[in-house]
Amino acid sequence: MGRKFFGTDGIRGRTNTGNMTASMAMRVGQAAGAHFVRGDHRHRVVIGKDTRLSGYMMESALVAGFTSVGMDVIMTGPLPTPAIALLTREMRADLGVMISASHNPYEDNGIKLFGPDGFKLSDDDEMAIEARISEEPVLAPSNQIGRARRIEDARGRYIHAVKQSVSNETRFDGLKVVVDCANGAAYQVAPSAIWELGADVVTMGVEPNGTNINDGVGSTAIGALQKRVVEEGADIGIALDGDADRLIVVDEKGQAVDGDQLMALIAVRMAEKDLLKGGGVVATVMSNLGLERFLESKGMTLERTKVGDRHVLERMRAGGFNLGGEQSGHMILLDHATTGDGTIAALRVLASLMRDGKPASELLHLFDPVPQLLKNVRYDGGAPLEAESVKQCIADAEAELAGKGRLVIRPSGTEPVIRVMAEGDDEAQVEAVVERICLAVKDAA
Template sequence: MARQFFGTDGIRGRTNDGVMTAATAMRVGQAAGKHFLRGDHRHRVVIGKDTRLSGYMMESALVAGFTSVGMDVIMTGPLPTPAIALLTREMRADLGVMISASHNPFEDNGIKLFGPDGFKLSDDDELAIEREMANEPTLAAAPDIGRARRIEDARGRYIHAVKMSLPQEVRFDGLKVVVDCANGAAYEVTPSAIWELGAKVVTLGVEPNGRNINDKVGSTSLEAVKARVVEEGADIGIALDGDADRLIVVDEKGVVVDGDQIMALIATRMAESGDLRGGGIVATVMSNLGLERYLQGQGLALHRSKVGDRYVLEMMKEGGFNVGGEQSGHMILLDSATTGDGTVAALQVLAALVQSGKKASEMLHLFDPVPQLLKNVRYEGGKPLDHNDVKQAISDAERELEGKGRLVIRPSGTEPVIRVMAEGDDKAQVEAVVDRICDAVRKAA
């Protein structure tokens, strides 16, 4: 069955346009509710959201859908995506829902679903829910309609949980940290957690108004946090995205540190303490070759998945790894969370900074990335990658880069775009390879 609603990370789109409507949200609630009505206990779903204007509308529609099929609803208000995963498991809920479009602009929104174990739903579960959405909903009898309530201590529960990811003796006294919350879901909890651990916190992106999420702040718009770190003379800056499952760091000089460097730091520290499982980490095909070479030098392996944190997580679970992530900043630390958690990862970085006694610029630049170039080629239709000239250009490039670099060609899962990425020791060679393949794709398209 072809997917109509679910993509690689739940359902996402422009609000009140296409799939992302209140009507769709209500049907998701009814279909997912029915799918998880298993056993004879009173069924429960936890619903959280980020700070988008449309979150109220989508929340109300989801509540209507779930309660109409007999499932009770617990609403948390704005909280990070990993907090909803945590509370779903902690509160013995049958299902968790996060209303968020992550790093997208405020006009977009999305629905992410978590199972009772706190992990994102499998492809099979999502397909089953899609099939159910095509059917007439099975409504509960009047006495069995679900109840809905808000809980007031959700933020405190999450703050306590993320602090517990560190040893009891770790404190951040003496650190000055700029925390950029993207005017998103973590605008209260992340600055509070870091402050409670002793740091002096300078905040950015903590005044959400429904329309300013990810607007010139956060992990995908770093100029503000870079400037503030330098201006304040801070030790470090951390930037989250709209739902706080992604982390990018800025050192004391205002230099950006991406997910590859963060993974290198966390993996190295955990390997030294004997806490790293699987003999390495999981990242995607987009992570830099420099990370792979660095880990090899530490006696660790880099295992690569398809792009998307859900595929990273799948490989982690299959291979027994407890550290994984993406260059873009998703950090999955399975000892502390069931999904990417920017706050948990940030606390690990801050703990390393305190314990090392080094400056962030020394501690966080563990390897030199090799030159890497990514270009997108838009096409109107057909399958350009099946064209003989494109296949030949790719084959020639692979031979040219063999032993000196990598080539990754992949179609976008959401738009008619071919993504062409190459990396290697010779920057000019990398640029030439990418340009040749892009030209071949354009001609074939």
């Protein structure tokens, strides 16, 4: 059965339209609450949000939904997604909710759900909740309606947990760090955690006004951070996204460092301490071939999944891995968090910078990425990937790149677009392969 509400990462959309209205949020609260009311204890849900204007509306609607089916609500205010996953476990809650559309503009919002173990819900749980959304809710008796309260120490709890992800001896004294919080959920906690460990912190994107989240700042718009790092003479720049589960780094020269390089560094450090589980790293099909070759040279493996941190996490749990992530900056350190956590990953990078005494430009470039090109082909309808001409073109390209590169062709899950990615040692060959496939898709569309 197809999904009507849940996508690859919860429910997301433009606020006050479609699935992202106050009435829908209330129905989600009622459905999810009813699904997780199990046993005879007082049931509890933790709700956090980022800094979007619509967060107030969505929070209030979710509170109404959960309390109406008898579930108590704990509200944290703006906090990163991984903080809500953490607090759900720590507070023995039955469910956690993060109101955020991650790196999307402020007009969008989303609802992410976590189970009592702090992990994102299984497909079965999401499908069961979807079925309940379409049904009339069973409301609690008047004397069993839930209560709601806001806790004031949530930020401190998360900061403490983040600092526990590095050794007690770790200090960042003498390190100048520019921290860009995207005017999002981590605007208070990320700079505080890094400052408390001794760094000289310069902040950016820490003045949210409800409409400026991810607007020219954060991990998806690092131009301002690159400039600021150089101007400040900083040792490194840290960029998070709107809900702070993603990290991109800028070295002291203003050069961007993506998730592949960060995974390489963290994997090497963990392997040196015999802390890396599973024999390697889990990443997606989009991670650069250079990362795979680098890990192999160090005796480690790279296992690939479909795009999406959810798929990475599923493979990590199934295979006993404790490190995984995406080129786009999702870093999952499973020993410390149940989802991607940009701040925890940043602390690992800063700790390595202090330990090695090398400039970031040297420390964070462990391998040379092979040339990689991604193009999107928009189509009006049909199934262009099923056309024999496209299949033959792809087969010819795979044969041409065999042993020298990789080809990834995938349809977008949210729009009529075919994504064509190729990488290999010969840049001209990569460009030619991508262009041929794009033309074949256009002709078949």
